[in-house]
Amino acid sequence: MTQPLIQMQNVDKFFGSFQALKNINLEVHKGERIVVCGPSGSGKSTMIRCINRLEKHNNGKIFIAGRELTDSEKDIDAVRREVGMVFQSFNLFPHMTVLRNLMLAPQLVRKNNKSKAKEIAMKYLERVKIPDQANKYPSQLSGGQQQRVAIARALCMSPEILLFDEPTSALDPEMINEVLEVMEDLANEGMTMICVTHEMGFARSVADRVIFMDLGEIVEEASPQEFFENPKNERTKLFLSQILSH
Amino acid sequence: MSFDISLILDSLPKMLSGIGLTFQLLILSGVLGLFLAFVLLLMRLTEKWYFSLPAQVFIYVFRGTPILVQIFIIYYGLPQFEAIRESIFWPILREPFGCAIVALTLNTGAYVSEILRGAVLAVDRGLLEAGSALGLSRNQRFIYITSPLAIRLGIPPYSNDVISLLKSTALASTITIFDMMGIARTIVAETYAPYEIFISLAIIYMIFTFFIQKGFGYFENFMSRHVKK
Numbered sequence: 001m002t003q004p005l006i007q008m009q010n011v012d013k014f015f016g017s018f019q020a021l022k023n024i025n026l027e028v029h030k031g032e033r034i035v036v037c038g039p040s041g042s043g044k045s046t047m048i049r050c051i052n053r054l055e056k057h058n059n060g061k062i063f064i065a066g067r068e069l070t071d072s073e074k075d076i077d078a079v080r081r082e083v084g085m086v087f088q089s090f091n092l093f094p095h096m097t098v099l100r101n102l103m104l105a106p107q108l109v110r111k112n113n114k115s116k117a118k119e120i121a122m123k124y125l126e127r128v129k130i131p132d133q134a135n136k137y138p139s140q141l142s143g144g145q146q147q148r149v150a151i152a153r154a155l156c157m158s159p160e161i162l163l164f165d166e167p168t169s170a171l172d173p174e175m176i177n178e179v180l181e182v183m184e185d186l187a188n189e190g191m192t193m194i195c196v197t198h199e200m201g202f203a204r205s206v207a208d209r210v211i212f213m214d215l216g217e218i219v220e221e222a223s224p225q226e227f228f229e230n231p232k233n234e235r236t237k238l239f240l241s242q243i244l245s246h
Numbered sequence: 247m248s249f250d251i252s253l254i255l256d257s258l259p260k261m262l263s264g265i266g267l268t269f270q271l272l273i274l275s276g277v278l279g280l281f282l283a284f285v286l287l288l289m290r291l292t293e294k295w296y297f298s299l300p301a302q303v304f305i306y307v308f309r310g311t312p313i314l315v316q317i318f319i320i321y322y323g324l325p326q327f328e329a330i331r332e333s334i335f336w337p338i339l340r341e342p343f344g345c346a347i348v349a350l351t352l353n354t355g356a357y358v359s360e361i362l363r364g365a366v367l368a369v370d371r372g373l374l375e376a377g378s379a380l381g382l383s384r385n386q387r388f389i390y391i392t393s394p395l396a397i398r399l400g401i402p403p404y405s406n407d408v409i410s411l412l413k414s415t416a417l418a419s420t421i422t423i424f425d426m427m428g429i430a431r432t433i434v435a436e437t438y439a440p441y442e443i444f445i446s447l448a449i450i451y452m453i454f455t456f457f458i459q460k461g462f463g464y465f466e467n468f469m470s471r472h473v474k475k
């Protein structure tokens with residue numbers, strides 16, 4: 001078997017004396033699509049934020065493409081170049097046009113010249129189907145469009161892995177699908193992704209594995225079919241009954 | 247009480263002849279103060295105590311004491327030290343104008359650095375995380391994300407500080423500077439007509455304040471033209 005792209009080994013994370021992650025073990029291989037769900041406060045965001053070092057884990061080891069995440073700036077930079085992230089609240093830079101949002105990292109981090117960066121940016125704007133919005137500012141776009149821009153911005157760095165932290169929870173219902181479609185396209189093209197979401201339809205159709213977290217632990221890890229039809233853990237059953245009854 | 251209009255008409259041009267000095271005080275100490283504020287800000291933003299602590303002490307001292315006291319200490323106090331009189335700063339500190347500039351600069355620098363710091367801290371953390379996630383370094387995040395957004399956030403409080411600096415320049419008249427206030431005081435001493443003179447002077451300051459406010463208002467609208475209200 002090839003080496004996993006992401007390896008988390010016995011990872012603990014503390015905020016002060018509060019333990020947000022307890023002995024997390026996770027392996028993700030290239031091309032795998034993982035959906036993470038669980039109740040609020042269960043540590044889903046914290047777990048994926050440890051993968052690109054937005055949070056620093058306290059115990060255990062994390063390897064991304066074989067490189068261990070340590071305090072070394074060099075390792076952190078290298079990992080961040082390979083891991084893209086999409087946030088619940090989009091986090092587009094409000095003072096830059098859509099195009100500039102997309103060109104920034106390719107220029108500053110990948111050291112592309114301006115025309116190359118622009119070419120990359122336009123390529124991914126087309127991929128998320130909004131090339132016509134290139135010269136607008138984020139505040140002039142709908143929520144769904146903003147989130148698609150945010151996905152395109154992450155793609156511009158050609159990451160190996162994409163992390164999504166509840167990418168559709170801040171959206172009006174009628175805009176959720178346009179974002180999910182883009183994510184499904186990416187999944188079908190073989191992007192490795194970890195997606196925190198409560199969109200169970202998406203999990204069923206796209207995920208290779210579903211991970212259920214509660215109280216900082218991975219409680220259950222199974223194929224979507226197994227997960228939804230035959231959950232083993234009582235906490236998973238309770239969670240599913242709550243979320244599917246809506 | 248009678249209000250002597252002809253006296254006002256007479257003394258207005260005299261007071262206005264001090265406008266140049268008032269503006270020199272405002273602009274020189276405004277610009278130098280902004281520069282100082284930026285240095286203090288960078289000192290405070292480093293996580294090294296030997297940079298941030300001196301900046302904090304400086305800010306505390308200058309915000310915690312009346313500006314008039316600061317002017318007097320610099321003008322009357324410093325020349326008593328041999329070392330000051332022999333230092334390269336003496337040509338500046340020998341002149342009342344230099345003393346006023348120094349005092350106003352140090353004072354406004356302390357206030358403005360706190361304004362800048364507030365603005366920097368008010369920048370949405372999520373945007374900086376997005377920058378980190380894209381691989382931008384700390385300096386790149388500061389230059390491309392924090393600074394442009396902090397400038398927008400800092401404009402309203404900064405314009406307040408410029409207005410209060412304008413009014414503080416009037417204190418320079420206490421150390422023999424003939425700005426508009428200095429001239430007004432002389433006229434009052436000669437004519438014994440404090441109401442007419444000081445009320446017209448107050449109106450002049452108010453007119454300037456109005457223009458400063460308007461100017462910053464336009465600047466703010468320009469800078470936040472992309473952000474929906």
Ligand SMILES: Nc1ncnc2c1ncn2[C@@H]1O[C@H](COP(=O)(O)OP(=O)(O)OP(=O)(O)O)[C@@H](O)[C@H]1O
Nearest residue numbers: 015016018020038039040041042043044045046047
């Ligand atoms: N910076 C922080 N400082 C202190 N506690 C934190 C911090 N970030 C998260 N926590 C705590 O850690 C726990 C896990 O948080 P996390 O955001 O990972 O949960 P989550 O599963 O993503 O929840 P949600 O569905 O609400 O987003 C929560 O109890 C939260 O209060």
Ligand SMILES: [Mg+2]
Nearest residue numbers: 044045046165
């Ligand atoms: Mg979360």
